[in-house]
Amino acid sequence: MIILKTKQEIDSIKEACAITASIFDVVKSEIKAGVSTFELDEIVYQTIKSQNAIPAFLNYGDPPFPGSACISINEEIVHGVPSRKRILQEGDIVSIDVGALYNGYYGDACRTFLVGDVKPAWKKLVEVTEESFWQGIAQVKKGNRLGDIGHAVQSYCEQFGFGVIRDLTGHGIGTSLHEGPNLLNYGRPGRGLRLEPGMVMCLEPMITEESFQIRLMPDQWTLVTEDGKAAAHYENVFSITETGVEILTLTATEREQYAERLQQIENQGWA
Ligand code: MG
Numbered sequence: 001m002i003i004l005k006t007k008q009e010i011d012s013i014k015e016a017c018a019i020t021a022s023i024f025d026v027v028k029s030e031i032k033a034g035v036s037t038f039e040l041d042e043i044v045y046q047t048i049k050s051q052n053a054i055p056a057f058l059n060y061g062d063p064p065f066p067g068s069a070c071i072s073i074n075e076e077i078v079h080g081v082p083s084r085k086r087i088l089q090e091g092d093i094v095s096i097d098v099g100a101l102y103n104g105y106y107g108d109a110c111r112t113f114l115v116g117d118v119k120p121a122w123k124k125l126v127e128v129t130e131e132s133f134w135q136g137i138a139q140v141k142k143g144n145r146l147g148d149i150g151h152a153v154q155s156y157c158e159q160f161g162f163g164v165i166r167d168l169t170g171h172g173i174g175t176s177l178h179e180g181p182n183l184l185n186y187g188r189p190g191r192g193l194r195l196e197p198g199m200v201m202c203l204e205p206m207i208t209e210e211s212f213q214i215r216l217m218p219d220q221w222t223l224v225t226e227d228g229k230a231a232a233h234y235e236n237v238f239s240i241t242e243t244g245v246e247i248l249t250l251t252a253t254e255r256e257q258y259a260e261r262l263q264q265i266e267n268q269g270w271a
Pocket of ligand 1 (some may be wrong): 108109170171202204235
């Protein structure tokens with residue numbers, strides 16, 4: 001079921017998303033060799049709680065997820081479980097996926113960070129994953145369908161020889177963390193659900209160095225690449241309004257970085 005949101009509801013989601021984005025500002029400076037994923041998770045927990053919000057991932061699912069952030073290193077794709085034993089090493093890439101529940105509405109976002117000096121192939125993977133999000137967002141315009149977004153993400157990543165995860169997808173978001181529709185990172189242009197104002201969704205490319213096959217670890221949460229190669233993840237919530245597209249989980253710094261693109265998408269076809 002697709003739940004279209006009113007402007008008021010979108011404003012509420014915006015608040016949850018602003019809290020979600022604020023986590024990246026805090027956690028970014030703590031990403032360095034020697035830090036455990038448990039310590040990073042603690043920072044995420046405190047940042048959410050200090051804004052009177054609830055960590056959306058904590059105790060989510062079955063078995064209940066034991067952290068406030070999913071922290072996934074190198075070959076781990078998503079849902080990495082924070083642990084005192086997992087210590088960041090120089091050259092790692094680490095994705096931090098966070099969610100906040102505020103006033104009944106959810107925010108959900110992910111960034112993949114570089115730990116110190118990262119080898120060029122992995123740096124490229126992280127850059128392409130982030131850029132593929134923007135390639136997908138550029139397709140969010142009047143007359144387009146979900147398949148146009150997925151196709152843009154997929155074709156952008158595959159030209160570099162990277163793999164696009166099939167078994168995990170983006171999703172609608174609102175008063176639930178995961179709502180319909182599923183937003184695939186692959187697809188065919190002109191196929192799937194038609195985009196319309198009131199949709200609020202997470203677009204979250206999960207991209208690997210090579211194969212898109214995945215494997216679940218014995219902790220029942222962590223998903224890794226089957227071939228042991230690295231994966232990157234980038235996610236934002238976006239809303240479709242009557243005038244265009246808004247991205248709700250960017251930090252102030254990211255808004256500056258992407259100012260030109262944000263201006264482009266604000267009115268890309270719904271005016
Ligand atoms: Mg998500």
